[in-house]
Amino acid sequence: MRSVCLLVLAAALQILTAYGPPALVEEPFGNAPITAATIAALDRARAPSVQARAAIAFDVTTRTVAYAKESDTRLPNASTTKIVTALVAVDLLAPDARYPVTVAAEDLPGHSIAGLRRGDRLLGRDLLYGLLLPSGNDAALTIADGASGSAARFVGLMNERAAALGMRNTRFANPHGFDAPDHFSSARDLAIAAAALLADPRLAPIVRTKQHTALGTWRYDWANLNQLLTTRGDVTGVKTGTSDLAGPSLVASARRGDRDVIVVLLGSPDRYAEAGRLLDALFEQFAIVDGRAPSSPLVANRGSLRSPRLVPAWQRPLWWVDLRVPAAQGGPALMHGAERIRVPDA
Secondary structure (H helix, E strand, O other): HHHHHHHHHHHHHHHOOOOOOOEEEOOOOOOOOOHHHHHHHHHHHHOOOOOEEEEEEEEOOOOOOEEEEEOOOOOOHHHHHHHHHHHHHHHOOOOOOOOOOOOOEEEEEEEEOOOOOOOOOEEEHHHHHHHHOOHHHHHHHHHHHHOOOOOOHHHHHHHHHHHHHHOOEEEEEOOOOOOOOOOOOHHHHHHHHHHHHHHOOOOHHHHOOOOOEEEOOOEEEEEEEOOOOOOOOEEEEEEEEOOOOOEEEEEEEEEEOOOOEEEEEEEOOOHHHHHHHHHHHHHHEEEEEOOOEEEOOOOOOOOOOOOOEEEEEHHHHHOEEEEEEEEOOOOOOOOOOHHHHOOOOO
């Protein structure tokens, strides 16, 4: 009924203006018409349903949060911890050096493992694959020992790195994410960490790898636990996580054209379906513009803009700019405003 009323209003406006759509803005921006399609898009503008305890949808290209739910709440985050483990390890491990397996799979009953065997020695680069694809806690602890001499010292480096990145609601107690007191993060913080990982050319190829084989004394065949890599062609990473306290969680990234987006879900009842809906909404319901918004009551945050900006797709006709990245046709907006956050470089 609401949609019908809005369409009737659009038709009435056209009659009252001699069948020409009324302008929303004054020159020099030109005419920005109210049309039935615009009103229908506004009527459909709703955020996707998200049942996760916490979530965030983040456009990396513009450093903009498009959707957030309890995004600063401190929660158990399971193996999404390993994003920061990898950020620290990649600077300390020599990729072509071999490191002894100090914690084997048999030492960690009930843990997520890469199947490492005592007495083996693996390349530094292979240990990163064992950390990020099968989410091996044995790989995480072996990396901590090889990179810094002990897990405790390595965790200290992780917390330092998190602080440097601006992860204000994060504290690590171990390098793998197994439930522990005083071990937590937030959806926003994990988006920041994921953006840093994706900006690192040594790590970004790992998290989009579906399968990897490592050779030491034994052979290890690892498959990526991120199911989105096999169901979607645009997904580029990043990390799954599951534990008793955290529940099923996911940090997912995707690319279309030259645009990158990140979605984080903590404690989701259906993490892959929810992540897919949020990824699609980011690409389809938002567009990137670079310029100045008109003085229209339908456009928030007006004024001169020197950098690319994320706006609801239905606002595209209201901007006097050239689009950097076109949005899909007919997509409603997740929300009418967008919040900007700064993500430090890796």
